[in-house]
Amino acid sequence: MTGAVPRPLAEALRSGQPMAGTPLPIAVRKYDGRQRFVVETVTLATTPTLLVARGEVGRRFSTAGGTAHLMTVTLEYFPAGRWYNVLSYFDAATGALERHFCNIIAPAAWDGTTLSYIDLDLDLVVSPAGGMTVEDMGDFRRNARRWHYPAAVRRGALAALRELRDLAARGVPPFTAEPLAVAEARVLAGGRMGEKGTEQETGRDGEDGEQGRVMTSDE
Numbered sequence: 001m002t003g004a005v006p007r008p009l010a011e012a013l014r015s016g017q018p019m020a021g022t023p024l025p026i027a028v029r030k031y032d033g034r035q036r037f038v039v040e041t042v043t044l045a046t047t048p049t050l051l052v053a054r055g056e057v058g059r060r061f062s063t064a065g066g067t068a069h070l071m072t073v074t075l076e077y078f079p080a081g082r083w084y085n086v087l088s089y090f091d092a093a094t095g096a097l098e099r100h101f102c103n104i105i106a107p108a109a110w111d112g113t114t115l116s117y118i119d120l121d122l123d124l125v126v127s128p129a130g131g132m133t134v135e136d137m138g139d140f141r142r143n144a145r146r147w148h149y150p151a152a153v154r155r156g157a158l159a160a161l162r163e164l165r166d167l168a169a170r171g172v173p174p175f176t177a178e179p180l181a182v183a184e185a186r187v188l189a190g191g192r193m194g195e196k197g198t199e200q201e202t203g204r205d206g207e208d209g210e211q212g213r214v215m216t217s218d219e
Contacts (some may be wrong), residue, residue, distance in 0.1 A: 004111045004112045004113075005111065006034060006107060006109035006110060006111040006116060007110060007111070008080075008081065008108075008109055008110075009051060009078060009080050009081070009107065009108040009109060009110050010049075010080035010081040010105060010113070011106075012110040013048050013049065013050075013051060013080050014048055016046075016061050016126045017110065018046065018051070018110060018115075019043065019046075020043050020044065020046060021042065021043060021046050022042070022043050023042055023043075024039065024041045024042060024043045024053050024114075024115055025038055025039070025040055025041070025113070025114045025115070026039050026041055026053070026076070026114070026115045026117075027114050027115070027116040028116070028117060028119050028163070029042070029116070029117075029118055029119070029140075030118065030119060030143075030151065031106075031118055031120065031143060031147045031153075032147055035064070036063065036119060037061060037062060037063045038061075038062045038114075038116075039055065039059060039061045039062070039070070040055070040056075040059040040060045040061075041053035041055045041056075041059065041074070041076060041189075042054050042056065042186060043052060043186070044075070044188070045187050045188055048080070049079065049080050049082065050077065050078070050079050051077075051078040051080070051108075051115070052075060052076065052077050052078070052187045053074075053075075053076040053115075054073070054074065054075055054076070054184075055070065055072070055073060055074035055075075055076060055087075056071070056073065057070070057071055057073055057092045058070070058071070063151060065083070070153070072089050072090060072091070072092055072098065073089075073090045073091075073095075073180060074087050074088060074089055075087075075088045075090075075092070075174065075175065075180070075183055075184065075187065076088075076110050077174055078115070080107075081107050082160065082163075083103060083104060083105060083107060083120075083156040083157055083159070083160035084101050084102055084103060084104050084135050084160040084161075084163070084214075085102070085108070085117070086100055086101075086102050086104060086162055086164075086174055086175075087100070087101045087102075087103070088100050088174050088183060089100075090100065090179070090180040094179075094181055095112065095179040095180035095181055096128075096180075097128045097177055097178065097179060097183075098128070099125055099126065099127055099128070100125070100126040100168070100175060101123065101124075101125055101126075101130050102123060102124040102125070102126070102164050102176065103117075103119060103120075103123055103141070104119075104120045104121070104122035104123065104124075104157045104161060105117040105118060105119055105120055105154065106118040106120065106156075118145075120140060120149075120153070120157045121136045121139040121140040121143055122134070122135075122136055122137060122139075122140040122157055122161060123135040123136050124161060124164050124165065124168070126168045126175055127178040129177070130168065130169075130171070130175075130177075132165060132168055132169075134161065140157065141192075149205075173186060174186075
């Protein structure tokens with residue numbers, strides 16, 4: 001951390017930060033302030049509404065118990081102002097998608113160097129075939145009582161879970177079975193990544209309209 005006051009990711013993205021290609025450590029903590037881990041990534045691409053980071057093979061994953069080196073590749077999607085992120089895990093050797101792992105979080109912040117967020121325990125796992133599993137609902141409920149989550153936090157978390165399930169059911173990118181090369185090319189395709197603009201991007205009635213977009217902060 002730089003010591004700078006973190007500001008909402010949405011605000012940082014509107015000002016053009018962080019810049020693509022720069023290291024982006026991600027720090028995750030619990031609602032009571034305890035740090036869970038810090039993991040290395042690199043900013044892959046940004047728009048005013050979306051940040052996508054890439055986790056490389058061998059990246060450091062640091063906890064209070066030590067440091068591990070992760071052997072998968074990830075594309076990590078942070079829609080600005082949303083109560084979730086989506087981590088797409090790929091096999092490092094083949095590029096095949098392994099799963100999409102969605103964390104329910106308090107909206108992310110950025111302090112000039114590090115992206116940070118509060119993990120609210122609740123998760124959604126989406127398989128390459130589209131199967132969905134909700135994980136840790138019990139932990140979410142216990143911690144909501146233990147740490148007295150405000151009603152707005154509980155509502156935000158559960159609304160985020162509903163939104164993610166809807167996006168995954170409709171196959172809105174990144175919720176596809178595409179391999180790493182295709183998913184990354186989609187992210188890097190032009191300055192309108194994740195934005196609604198072209199006829200194909202805005203068409204909600206046909207399959208092409210859904211498959212042609214990356215999810216945005218106002219999906």
